[in-house]
Amino acid sequence: MxxxxxxxxxxxxxxxxxxxxxxxxxxxxxxxxxxxxxxYVAGTTLDEAIETVRRLTAAGLAVSLDLFGEGAADEDELAATVRGYREAAAALADVGGDVYLEIVPSHLGLDLGFDVCRRHVEQLVEVLPAGARLEISAEESRRTPQIMDLTVALAEAGAPLVATVQANLRRSPDDVDRLLAAGVPIRLAKGAYLESADVAHAWGEGATVAFIKLAHRVHAAGSAPVLATHDAVVREALLEALPGAGVEMLLGVREDDARELVARGVPVRVYAPYGDxxxxxxxxxxxxxxxx
Structure with a gap:
């Protein structure tokens, strides 16, 4: 308590x-x-962030680079955000290694309307380096319906994506099924926000059980889940049970674990956010x- x-x-x-x-x-x-x-931070500037990305990829780690921000309130702010993301995408083309661009839908105008956000995301798809994907962040449950609609619409249009599902949300099994039907790879997290009991399982045992069940659900459908967790017990049990599963970790958290997993041949991606x-x-x- x-x-x-x-x-x-x-x-x-x-x-x-x-x-x-x-x-x-x-x-x-x-x-x-x-x-x-x-x-926990890749830097306050893009140059600093790229140096962090190079360090991580040299160690055999994949990376998801994200520009800090959420809840964009006006078009001027959105224009600056899109420029920042486009500059990051261009920089990734010269880095080498397995690097994705992470995006936060509300940072790209989701609160101003579905079409506003989709238009801005599509601008990023246009400049994304070959082989890279957009990894779409999860946000509070109030935004989840639109994020799922956005993800599926972009996937149906051919955008290279990875979706994030928060296992603690009670709606997530249906979201997983919908994403799998659309052919979208899934990064599974326990849940990053405080939510009410009517929409989410309790933090701790409830969320952990939901996470394990959803990981098995994704794998049973023929897709390799990405396990976004630092819970070593859950992670090791699932890696043993679900061949092909990968791991995603946060920059600055249990870095020794990340290196040990890479040495074992487990694909590990590190979330590396930057900005002011x-x-x-x-x-x-x-x-x-x-x-x-």
């Missing part, structure tokens, strides 16, 4: 504009916070450490 309350309190701080503004207004506080966050909007992401990592 205490851990749950701590996690909820930290998550509230992670989503607080006031707290972030306060920290950023005090240079020593911002420097201290970024020093703590740096292990790192504060909330870092606070979420701190919150998850209290209950993940």
């Amino acid at each position: 205490i851990a749950s309350l701590t996690r909820r309190a930290l998550y509230a701080l992670a989503t607080s504009t006031e707290v972030e503004s306060l920290v950023r207004a005090i240079p020593p506080a911002q420097d201290l916070a970024y020093s703590a966050a740096r292990r 909007s790192w504060f909330r992401y870092w606070m979420r990592r701190v919150a998850e450490a209290q209950g993940a």
Whole structure:
């Protein structure tokens, strides 16, 4: 109970504009916070991020590069985001290795309308390097229906995608079936947001059981799930039971595990976010450490 309350309190701080503004207004506080966050962040600039990507791919790891941000509120902000993503896509063409571009639908205008977001995503598909995919992030459950519609529509139009499914959401078995029918590879996570009991299984045992069941569901349909978890017990049990499954991990979390998995021949992809909007992401990592 205490851990749950701590996690909820930290998550509230992670989503607080006031707290972030306060920290950023005090240079020593911002420097201290970024020093703590740096292990989880590929950099604040694209150049820094690309250096991180090169380091990871040289170690035999695949990478998903993401530009921080969510909840775009206007077209000017969206235009800047699309430019940033396009620059990242162009940079990936010269990196080498197995590198995807991660996108957050609300960062590309989902809250302003389905068609707005799809138009911006399609601009990224046009410049995506050969062999790369767009890895579509999950967001809060209120956005999940539109994200699923967007993912399937893009896949039907031929876009190279990977979808993210949060196992804790009660709707996820149906989403998995829909994505599999559309031929979309699935990255399976336990769940990254605090949700009400009517839409999500409880954090902990409930979400873990749902994760295991969905991983088997994906594999039984002939698709190799990507297991986005740092839970070593669950991960090892599923890798043994589901030949071909891969693993995705967060930058800065259990890096020794990632290297050991690569040495065993397990495909491992590292999520590497970058940009100036790192504060909330870092606070979420701190919150998850209290209950993940």
